Amino acid sequence: MSETKRSAFIERKTKETAISIQxxxxxxxxxxxxTGIAFFDHMLSLFAVHGFFxxxxxxxxxxxVDGHHxxxxxxxxxxQAFSRALGDRAGIRRYGQASVPMDEALARAVVDLSNRPYLVLKTPALVERVGAFETELLPEFFRAFCVHAGATLHLHVPYGENSHHMLEAAFKAWGxxxxxxCSLDPRRSGVPSSKGVL
Incomplete structure (x- = not known):
């Protein structure tokens, strides 16, 4: 980890789940x-690899029961981990975008770390499951992330044929x-907002 040490540890325990994230x-x-869901593990791993997290x-x-919870x-x-690690968000670039191909599929992600949660997710029709991962849980995951990270995320897969490829491209683009x-802009010392707060 770099000298900025932007890191966080989160634990959550309910009657349905027990989760820890570093x-x-x-x-x-x-x-x-x-996570007990191999395809979800794969997606989160490549998100980290391509995001350098x-x-x-x-x-x-x-x-x-199912994978929902x-x-x-x-x-x-x-x-929550991203929100805590970013702190007051001073010095960050705030906006990010990436387009990633995966064979026949293409995904584009646009992020604003505005502290205003919003999700726009558009994909072609996906198969019901990829491995043990229920694809209808995709918006549930990203919506939960956006709400607790204070992020706006527009994630668009305009085309693709293979559901694995479409999801992989989406997670890589998001990362x-x-x-x-999240990256620091050396030109900025304060919060990247004309309001002075995010």
Missing amino acids: LGIDGRGTAEVS DLTVRARGDLD TVEDVGICLG RALDQA
Whole structure:
């Protein structure tokens, strides 16, 4: 982790899940993820790798019911981790965007770390499951992240045929855009807002 040490540790325990997340924003892209949903682990790992975030996720949930609580609660905790690690958000670039291809699929992510949560998510029709991951949980995850990170995220997959490829491109684009938004601008000492606060 760099000298800025923008990091956070979050724990959340409910009757449905037990989650811990360690995040380093200024990392090298190391990931250790275990949620009990292998495809979700894969997505979070490549998000960290392509965003240069050091990320450890440990999650136990009621997967005998379904993946909803686990996926949503990981989104909550990851959002809280970013919000805590960013602090007052002084000096950050605030905005980030990235486009990532994955074979026949393309994804574009645009991020604003505005402290105003909002999600716009558009994809072609996805298969019901990729591995054990229920694709209808995608908006639940990203909405939970946005609310708790204080982030606006526009995530668009304009085309693609393979659901795995579309989701992989989306998570990679999100990681790269978020890395850009979190990065420090040497020209800025305060909060990146004309209001003086985010």
